[in-house]
Amino acid sequence: MTAPEAERPKAPSRRDVLRYAGAAGTVAAGVTVAQAAGWPASRVDRAAAGVGGVLDLHINEGFVPMVDGSLVYLRGFGEKATTINDPFPSLTISPRIFFADGRLVDSRLFPPDAAPPHEGRPEPDSAVAGDPLVYLVKRSYWGSYFPRRTIVAESGSTIRLRVHNGLKQPHSLLFHGVPGGDSGEIASGAVQDLEFPAPPPGTYVYSDPGGISVQRTLGLFGVLVVVPQQDHWRLSELGAEFERQWLWIAHDIDPVWSRRALAGETIDPVSTPALPRYFTLNDRAGFQSVGVTQDEAINLATHEETLVSGSPRRTDVRDFSQAATATTVITGQLIRLVNAGVVIHQMHFHGNHVWTLRRDGVDFSRSVGTISEEGHVLLQQWEDVVELDPLSRKDIILPLKPPPDALDEVFAARTVDWHYPMHCHAEPSQTAAGGLYPGGAVADWVLALPKSAGGTP
């Protein structure tokens, strides 16, 4: 499905230009990294905002086109009030950042003053002497683009929200597992303030918990990413270091539940369980979520936010902070997997196995595994399929290693990027509308040939 309101191609407005100029002015000598690198200003979605800011969330409803073009009624936490007949209902927010110093910044790129990776892909620092297959990556250098629905908060910050319920029935906003992060019931037409300290660094879901899974499935959800204030390139204080990070939000849509909600029915998720027919990753599906639509703006956003990409390196999972030189590190990229849907997803990667760090904010042990209630081994380990229960979050590192099955001679002779699929192994999720394949939760990742080696990102 198309992201509900953003990413439609448009020329930068005068306001955008002024806003960009304002952001650029905060950088020494008035030249941003982006300008120095030659990226056009319109490619850089960053902006400054006020201190002590409050983020307004508007509970709205509207119709959203799915990947097959059908319109489905959905709800969501939007950034402005819109009505049900609005052709572009505001059902999601652009990413916002709460800083510990009180600033609230509107930016898809985090940190907002970091170098924006061109089409999402970090260029390496340099080749490795004596090892022509791999590169050193820049340490604490590249920013990360986040998808819509993301709230980023530094540890030590205060999250300040004002929730406007524009719908006919009561709703609420809950940050799952976060002390103080519960608005309680908000009556139709009412406004409720919510303020709480950022929880420990990690990945959290926010949703309307009404009807257990019902309101979330109708679209009332998003993700809070808390980052260590002292180190923006680590999962937690002293936790795994990464080159850049990604957030993948899986969601499932049931058009029958949507029709019933539109008709004012109360849905019982136990007696009438969800039968999703659309499966999204960062609000896109199928050809949209692999960035091959006819809309270049959507494709670009997809590459920046979702399609993991980087140069080969020799990541050693025993130490994600191996310093090769003063400005480089040997590590992979962090992917925060979030299941905001109602079915179990199984994220399966080709090309590299991934290293699973933690689930639901709890670090897996590196040495002593435990057995979960379902009989799964909980341990930091290599996995090629990462199971993700509803509301669960798993943080993983994609090492971006030369693929173990490729002969060195073959790998060295490549003249193009190597693309690998990522798809969910719960096969119904690969379809749309009950059969359109592959119209569901798919992505890919790229082992890149760097520009310095003749690659053309």
Ligand SMILES: [Cu+2]
């Ligand atoms: Cu596969």
